[in-house]
Amino acid sequence: MIKMILHGCNGRMGQVVAAAAAADPEIEIAAGVDRYPGIKENPFPVYDDISKVTEQADVILDFSAPSALPGLLEHAEKTSTPLVIATTGLSPQDLEEIRSKSKTTAIFQAANMSIGINLMYELVKKAAAVLGGQFDIEIIEKHHNQKADAPSGTAYSLADAINEVFTGSRQYVYGRHSKTAKRTKDEIGIHAVRGGTIAGEHSVIFAGPDEILEIKHTANSRNIFALGALTAVKFMAGKKAGLYSMKDALQSVLAIE
Numbered sequence: 001m002i003k004m005i006l007h008g009c010n011g012r013m014g015q016v017v018a019a020a021a022a023a024d025p026e027i028e029i030a031a032g033v034d035r036y037p038g039i040k041e042n043p044f045p046v047y048d049d050i051s052k053v054t055e056q057a058d059v060i061l062d063f064s065a066p067s068a069l070p071g072l073l074e075h076a077e078k079t080s081t082p083l084v085i086a087t088t089g090l091s092p093q094d095l096e097e098i099r100s101k102s103k104t105t106a107i108f109q110a111a112n113m114s115i116g117i118n119l120m121y122e123l124v125k126k127a128a129a130v131l132g133g134q135f136d137i138e139i140i141e142k143h144h145n146q147k148a149d150a151p152s153g154t155a156y157s158l159a160d161a162i163n164e165v166f167t168g169s170r171q172y173v174y175g176r177h178s179k180t181a182k183r184t185k186d187e188i189g190i191h192a193v194r195g196g197t198i199a200g201e202h203s204v205i206f207a208g209p210d211e212i213l214e215i216k217h218t219a220n221s222r223n224i225f226a227l228g229a230l231t232a233v234k235f236m237a238g239k240k241a242g243l244y245s246m247k248d249a250l251q252s253v254l255a256i257e
Helices: 012-022 066-079 092-101 115-131 153-165 223-236
Strands: 002-007 027-033 059-062 083-085 106-109 136-143 171-174 187-194 200-208 211-219 242-244
Touching: 002 012, 002 223, 012 027, 012 223, 027 223, 059 066, 059 223, 066 083, 066 092, 083 223, 092 106, 106 223, 115 153, 115 200, 115 211, 115 223, 136 153, 153 187, 153 200
Parallel strands: 002 027, 002 059, 059 083, 083 106, 106 242, 136 187, 171 187
Antiparallel strands: 136 200, 200 211
C-alpha cells in the first residue's frame, strides 16, 4: 500500500483524485492539504499548510497552485519524500527551481498527466521531423472558463517537443491580433480558447501545400488526469533523487525509446 499526501485536496482536481484513490487498492491518502481545509468532508485529516502534516507518506501529489511550490519543495526535501507535481502554470523560474531541487529530492513533473497527451508529444515530434520543413505549424488549446493560465502548460510542452526537432530555432507566436506581416516559416502559432466546462482539448495543425494533418487530443473528463497522476504516484514510490517525467513512468506502456 502506497501512502500519499494529497496537496490541493479540496480543489476540483483534488476531489477527482481523492475519488480515484479511494477506488484504487494500491493507494491510501494519509493526509490532505488545502488552503481551505474545512470546505469539504474528507475521510482523511486535512491541514492548511504542508508544514503541519505529521502523517508519514511515501509520495506527495500536488494539484494546487504555483504559489505553493516553495513550501512543497522544502517539505519534500526535509522529509525525503518523493514529490509529484501536477500543478500547471509554472513559470520558467519555477521549473528551474524544480530542476535544482531534483538534485537532492525525487521529483516528478508533468504539464499534463494524461497518457494520451504524453503519447501525443511523441507523435508531433515525428510529424515535425517529416513535415516541418514544408508545413506551417499551429497549436490550438481549449479549456473551461475557470482556467487561469493561458496558453496551457500542455500547449507549451507540445510546442517545446516540436521545437526540439528544430533545435530551438522556431519562434512562438501567441495569437495574431494586430499583426500585419505575413506568417514566417520559423513560427509556431499558439492559441488559447476559454469557455464553458471544456475539460481540455489540444490540436496541433500541420498545414502544407494542399493538405493538412491535424493531431488532436480531447479530454472528456478530469478523471483521465487523476488516473495518470496515480500512475505517477505508483512510479515514484521509493525513487531516488532525480527529475522524472511521464515519459519515464509510461516508457514500457508507450514503447518509447
